[in-house]
Amino acid sequence: APVLLTFSVGIDASSATFAVVNGVLLRPLPYPDADRLVAIRHSAPGAPGIAESRGLLLSPSMAITYAEHNRAFQSLGAWTALTAAVTGLAEPEQVRAIQAGEGLFETLGVPPTLGRSFVAEEFLIGGPAAVVLSYDYWQRRFGGDERVIGRSITISSVDAQIVGVMPRGFRVADTPSDLYLPLAFPRGALTLPPFFLEAVGRLRPDATLADAHTDVARMLPICMDSWPYRFDAREVYGRGWQIAPALQPLKQAVVGSVRSILWTVMGTIAVVLLIA
Numbered sequence: 472a473p474v475l476l477t478f479s480v481g482i483d484a485s486s487a488t489f490a491v492v493n494g495v496l497l498r499p500l501p502y503p504d505a506d507r508l509v510a511i512r513h514s515a516p517g518a519p520g521i522a523e524s525r526g527l528l529l530s531p532s533m534a535i536t537y538a539e540h541n542r543a544f545q546s547l548g549a550w551t552a553l554t555a556a557v558t559g560l561a562e563p564e565q566v567r568a569i570q571a572g573e574g575l576f577e578t579l580g581v582p583p584t585l586g587r588s589f590v591a592e593e594f595l596i597g598g599p600a601a602v603v604l605s606y607d608y609w610q611r612r613f614g615g616d617e618r619v620i621g622r623s624i625t626i627s628s629v630d631a632q633i634v635g636v637m638p639r640g641f642r643v644a645d646t647p648s649d650l651y652l653p654l655a656f657p658r659g660a661l662t663l664p665p666f667f668l669e670a671v672g673r674l675r676p677d678a679t680l681a682d683a684h685t686d687v688a689r690m691l692p693i694c695m696d697s698w699p700y701r702f703d704a705r706e707v708y709g710r711g712w713q714i715a716p717a718l719q720p721l722k723q724a725v726v727g728s729v730r731s732i733l734w735t736v737m738g739t740i741a742v743v744l745l746i747a
Contacts, residue, residue, distance in 0.1 A: 481744035503580040510724035511670040518712040543686040544672035548575025570654035586635030600631040603651040687716040
């Protein structure tokens with residue numbers, strides 16, 4: 472009995488751990504041509520405490536500049552995660568939501584399984600309020616009813632029309648979400664900071680990661696010169712913070728901190744199986 476139990480624990484633990492390692496480390500991300508997706512971030516060694524382990528994120532003004540002036544990306548999209556309150560369906564609930572910037576779904580290359588994604592006017596301040604559901608939320612709250620398209624739900628006191636449902640298992644990078652909302656920027660009121668947006672770009676067919684790195688370095692001075700701030704942006708951010716591109720493949724950004732942990736766990740379980 473102890474021998475069989477030891478074998479059972481060793482085999483089960485090895486199988487479960489390999490399934491995680493295979494799904495997280497070995498398989499490509501579930502997007503078309505995922506190897507061409509790049510996480511866009513910055514390093515800022517002169518800003519301790521601002522640029523965390525994930526690097527300095529983008530500001531809305533940076534996202535606009537990069538989308539309009541880049542030469543290396545086929546498309547580019549930004550997003551930020553938040554919590555939203557949904558009322559009017561049953562009991563009020565807090566859900567995970569992502570505000571998706573224009574071009575995000577197109578960049579990831581995954582269309583909705585039902586309905587559509589956002590259109591241009593829904594990214595305008597004061598434009599129509601729309602929402603795309605995750606597959607799991609659609610199943611849980613609406614029972615998979617395909618007639619959900621066109622219905623309205625109240626999200627944080629705003630009535631939003633359901634326009635689409637994303638496929639099963641879809642998520643933006645490593646960020647789970649129940650709802651997707653359009654991210655609208657008040658362009659005339661933007662300044663250089665604040666830096667809170669994640670961003671991903673899809674490389675052009677003839678571009679490399681090094682090309683994208685060079686391209687972002689070229690656009691950083693454009694950001695410094697194009698957007699207002701109460702201090703000298705070049706002094707505070709350019710020279711003081713020493714902002715520089717820190718681009719990496721999206722898969723590397725998603726796996727990042729867990730890579731070494733997973734391989735360590737896999738090695739440990741292999742030793743347990745060997746002992747068994």
